[in-house]
Each structure stands twice: as C-alpha cells, then as structure tokens.
Amino acid sequence: MEKISATTAFFALSQETRLDIFRLLVQSGELGRTAGEIAQTLDVRQNTLSNNLAVLLKAGLVARAREGRNIRYTANTETIRDLLSFLLEGCCQSRPDLCHPLIERSAKLTEAPMAQETYNVLFLCTGNSARSLMAEAIMNREGLGKFRAVSAGSMPSENGPHPYAVELLENLNHDTSGTRTKSWAEFAGAEAPKLDFVFTVCDKAAAEVCPVWPGQPMSAHWGVPDPVATSGNEAEKRLAFAQTYGMMRNRISAFTSLPLETLDKFSLQKQLDEIGQIKDLGTDL
Incomplete structure (x- = not known):
C-alpha cells in the first residue's frame, strides 16, 4: 500500500460515524447491509449516511453492488489488511514487544468461537x-x-x-x-x-x-x-x-x-x- 492510500484510509476512518459504518459492515461479513439497514442500526440520517459512505468508497474501504432497487454495501477487508500490513512493516524486527499484542488479538479471531453447553x-x-x-x-x-x-x-x-x-x-x-x-x-x-x-x-x-x-x-x-x-x-x-x-x-x-x-x-x-x-x-x- 502506498503512503497516500494509507492516508486516505486513515482520514476516512477518523470520523466517528464513518468508523461505526465500517465496523458494522465488517461485522456483517459477505452479506453486508443496505443503506436503509445501516441508517436504521446506527440511527443516522440518509443524507449524512450517503456523504460518509462516499468517503469510505473513495478510500476503498467499502464496496457496493446493486440488489434490485437497493444498493448493498460490504466492507473491503483487503484494504484494511493492506493498511495493517503497511503499519506493521518492520515492526517485529525492531520491537517485537509492540507486535505481540496485535498478533495475539488477531489470533483470537481464528479460534473456535464457542465451546459451551447451550x-x-x-x-x-x-x-x-x-x-x-x-x-x-x-x-x-x-x-x-x-x-x-x-x-x-x-x-x-x-x-x-x-x-x-x-x-x-x-x-x-x-x-x-x-x-x-x-x-x-x-x-x-x-x-x-x-x-x-x-x-x-x-x-x-x-x-x-x-x-x-x-x-x-x-x-x-x-x-x-x-x-x-x-x-x-x-x-x-x-x-x-x-x-x-x-x-x-x-x-x-x-x-x-x-x-x-x-x-x-x-x-x-x-x-x-x-x-x-x-x-x-x-x-x-
């Protein structure tokens, strides 16, 4: 990832509403959300949502696809993966104590999510x-x-x-x-x-x-x-x-x-x- 792309992504995520939108789409996985669903969940006005989605789209953090009369939005996880790689480049060679908590947290995402009786x-x-x-x-x-x-x-x-x-x-x-x-x-x-x-x-x-x-x-x-x-x-x-x-x-x-x-x-x-x-x-x- 180039520095300018990283800067654009950081700017897009620096605003609270855009960060909430992106996190919601990450949680939604491949299914994603329509604009109406995002607005309902986050209690955001449609015009505000449209403006913030445009910023996320321009940064490559969000993708969209038409579904009938609606447009479905999904998180572009490849961009955030590239952004993390850009940030951590060379980290462990010089400061492994900084990288370990990040690696440990990422590993939890691939653990078995549940092992309970009910x-x-x-x-x-x-x-x-x-x-x-x-x-x-x-x-x-x-x-x-x-x-x-x-x-x-x-x-x-x-x-x-x-x-x-x-x-x-x-x-x-x-x-x-x-x-x-x-x-x-x-x-x-x-x-x-x-x-x-x-x-x-x-x-x-x-x-x-x-x-x-x-x-x-x-x-x-x-x-x-x-x-x-x-x-x-x-x-x-x-x-x-x-x-x-x-x-x-x-x-x-x-x-x-x-x-x-x-x-x-x-x-x-x-x-x-x-x-x-x-x-x-x-x-x-």
Missing part, C-alpha cells in the same frame, strides 16, 4: 406472527437442549400469532402453550439473556423491511417468503405455511449439525450465510 438463539422478523415463531419452535425441538430459541419482531403483530401457524405447529406436536408475539426490545435490555446467534427470517427479495440486530452475536439472514402475505384459497394459504416450515426446518437441521466447537469465526460465518441459501422444502410434513 447456545441462545433469536429469530427476528417484522411481525413475529408466523415465520420466526415457527423457527423458534423448530429450534427448541431440533436443538435437543443444546439450543434455546426465542423469537421477536421489530413491529410485532397486534393480532398475535397467526392461527394457521399455531395450528400447523400443534398438528406437528410442537408445544404452543407459550407461543406469543413479542417485541425485540424484550431481548435488548441488560436483563435479557446473552445471545449467541441472531437470524433474520424476513424476505428481502420481496422488498420487505428486515430488522437489523446490533451488537456482537453471530448473525445471518435466513429469509423466507411470508406465508401470511400469501393470496389464494384456504388450501393454498395453508400450503404456504407448510412450505415455510419445511424450508426453515431444513436450515435449522443444517445449523444444529455444525461442529461449533471446532469452527473458527470466519468459517462459521461462511456456513451460516450458506445455510441461509438453502431453498429445499424437504420431505413431506
């Missing part, structure tokens, strides 16, 4: 009336006690759980006694359980606004079509709920089979993103 999982969607509720029920059964699942919505349905979702879960012998719609605020406070994984299950392909969870849990987007929005007769609507259940069950089965104790964070994130691409509906219910 993992807390949150499923998020908009209304929390069908998809996320079904995912919660599936995970609590498929997880066999290793995973504890909850679900919530950014705008939980005032009408409560959709009756087709509850009926389907009951027919498949899931316990629905505690099934209810909930706001994600319940799991964001200091008293809430520490979350290990957060999965959004809304459908971005349908231009649906998907909630974005801030913070440190590992996260991925597992979007599925909203069965509540299905038009047609009663049989067609019930089929949509069954298909959503089948798709989510396949993804959760793939997730619970992962060797979490042996995967480093980068490998695990890649696996989580790939699971979100599974479209197979599986066997008949």
